[in-house]
Amino acid sequence: MFRNAGPVPAVTMLLFLLACGDGAGTVSRPGIVVVIIDTLRADHLGCYGYERDTSPVIDSLAGEGTIWRDCQAQAPWTLPATATILTGLTPREHGTGRRNGVDYVLDSEVPTFVTILADAGYSTFGVFNVALLSERMGFARGFDCYSCDDCGVYRAAETVDEFLRWLEERDDPEPFLAVVHIFDVHQPYDPPEPYDDMFLPGDTLQQVYWEISEGGIDHPEHAEHFVARYDGGIRWVDTQLGRLFAGLRSGGLADGVVVILTADHGEEFLEHGWVGHGGSFFQEVLHVPLVMSGPGIGRGREVGTTVGQMDIMPTILSLCSVEVPDGLPGTDLLGSSSGEDRIIPASSASFTGSMSGYAPLTEVRFGRMKGILTRRGSTDRYVMYDLLEDPGEQSPLRADSAMVRLLDIRMTTPMLYEPLRAGDLDEGSRSALEALGYI
Numbered sequence: 001m002f003r004n005a006g007p008v009p010a011v012t013m014l015l016f017l018l019a020c021g022d023g024a025g026t027v028s029r030p031g032i033v034v035v036i037i038d039t040l041r042a043d044h045l046g047c048y049g050y051e052r053d054t055s056p057v058i059d060s061l062a063g064e065g066t067i068w069r070d071c072q073a074q075a076p077w078t079l080p081a082t083a084t085i086l087t088g089l090t091p092r093e094h095g096t097g098r099r100n101g102v103d104y105v106l107d108s109e110v111p112t113f114v115t116i117l118a119d120a121g122y123s124t125f126g127v128f129n130v131a132l133l134s135e136r137m138g139f140a141r142g143f144d145c146y147s148c149d150d151c152g153v154y155r156a157a158e159t160v161d162e163f164l165r166w167l168e169e170r171d172d173p174e175p176f177l178a179v180v181h182i183f184d185v186h187q188p189y190d191p192p193e194p195y196d197d198m199f200l201p202g203d204t205l206q207q208v209y210w211e212i213s214e215g216g217i218d219h220p221e222h223a224e225h226f227v228a229r230y231d232g233g234i235r236w237v238d239t240q241l242g243r244l245f246a247g248l249r250s251g252g253l254a255d256g257v258v259v260i261l262t263a264d265h266g267e268e269f270l271e272h273g274w275v276g277h278g279g280s281f282f283q284e285v286l287h288v289p290l291v292m293s294g295p296g297i298g299r300g301r302e303v304g305t306t307v308g309q310m311d312i313m314p315t316i317l318s319l320c321s322v323e324v325p326d327g328l329p330g331t332d333l334l335g336s337s338s339g340e341d342r343i344i345p346a347s348s349a350s351f352t353g354s355m356s357g358y359a360p361l362t363e364v365r366f367g368r369m370k371g372i373l374t375r376r377g378s379t380d381r382y383v384m385y386d387l388l389e390d391p392g393e394q395s396p397l398r399a400d401s402a403m404v405r406l407l408d409i410r411m412t413t414p415m416l417y418e419p420l421r422a423g424d425l426d427e428g429s430r431s432a433l434e435a436l437g438y439i
Contacts, residue, residue, distance in 0.1 A: 031253060032258050033178045039186040039265065041287060065259075073265045075347060083097075085313070090310055093413065107138065116142075125145045127147050138419075190233075259292065265288065290307065306341065346362065359376065364406045382398075
């Protein structure tokens with residue numbers, strides 16, 4: 001079925017119980033668990049064809065549920081992309097991000113699936129692990145129980161523990177929503193033993209960051225080391241998800257809970273001369289996983305249509321039999337129109353430039369074609385790629401007039417909200433973001 005889909009029988013049975021088979025067991029008000037794995041590119045998971053055994057638990061979840069093969073992030077870095085997941089709006093519309101070096105918060109007026117489900121009677125839990133998703137940035141709204149660690153890059157186990165404690169202590173007959181954000185795949189790619197050298201045995205390289213200088217990346221020969229550490233981080237997180245799912249089962253909740261697993265963005269490893277994220281719109285950064293399993297979700301189903309993070313909110317609300325707000329650009333992925341090709345956009349919301357010197361502005365996907373608009377100084381560059389003929393995006397084509405028009409339309413999309421400038425960072429938050437490369 002899926003490459004490397006071979007967890008131990010207990011995990012397989014557990015994940016089978018998370019699914020209700022072919023959508024027949026729909027629950028009108030299911031519990032919802034949204035797992036956001038920061039910096040997880042889809043093509044490093046077994047269920048997306050990766051050769052390393054990085055993700056047996058996630059692979060089994062995909063096999064017992066539905067996997068969307070071509071889910072696109074709406075931004076190449078955490079703040080605007082996560083805002084899109086929660087609001088169903090694109091970064092051009094919700095306005096959350098960084099402009100001219102200033103962070104702008106998630107507007108207090110914009111509804112999220114958290115605030116909507118809280119109003120509908122759901123009890124709500126959220127745990128996040130980076131200062132960009134803190135209360136200061138507007139991400140605490142709607143949660144009955146909320147926590148955020150400014151630099152939680154080594155907190156996968158503690159994060160799962162927080163959720164399981166909340167489940168155990170919860171005394172509420174109403175269904176629940178939980179958002180669990182895990183940051184351990186992010187730089188500095190240093191998972192705990194034995195995952196640190198699981199995919200590169202005998203690796204003794206102690207440096208955990210690439211040094212980036214004016215001429216490019218120092219020591220590109222270390223790429224194999226960093227990719228192996230990154231993959232080890234995925235496997236470490238995968239084991240913690242096994243604990244999370246086991247907790248749902250032991251609490252008697254598995255048959256009434258929908259699990260949705262995704263990522264905010266991926267990660268570059270010199271595919272285009274760059275390392276990290278935030279500086280390009282290539283697929284290694286924008287192609288993220290999307291897996292759902294539970295009541296109302298088809299079992300063993302694969303969807304090849306291009307979809308986006310903006311589709312997650314309307315899908316969650318529809319699953320919970322809650323009215324979806326008008327005007328959202330996304331669609332219910334389980335609805336009748338979910339198989340149609342649509343224009344799927346992305347915007348940078350200004351995190352960083354790139355090695356080429358061209359700052360990313362916006363991107364659009366329509367089926368196999370992809371257009372990118374970048375800027376250096378006063379010069380705009382429009383290119384496009386045929387992802388079927390050139391999946392590695394190594395041969396840019398001159399954008400035709402139709403693609404130029406689509407990109408220009410995205411650049412002029414009006415902001416629906418006017419997010420406020422974030423307050424000044426305290427010293428701890430600033431140090432955390434500097435350590436992670438966000439400042």
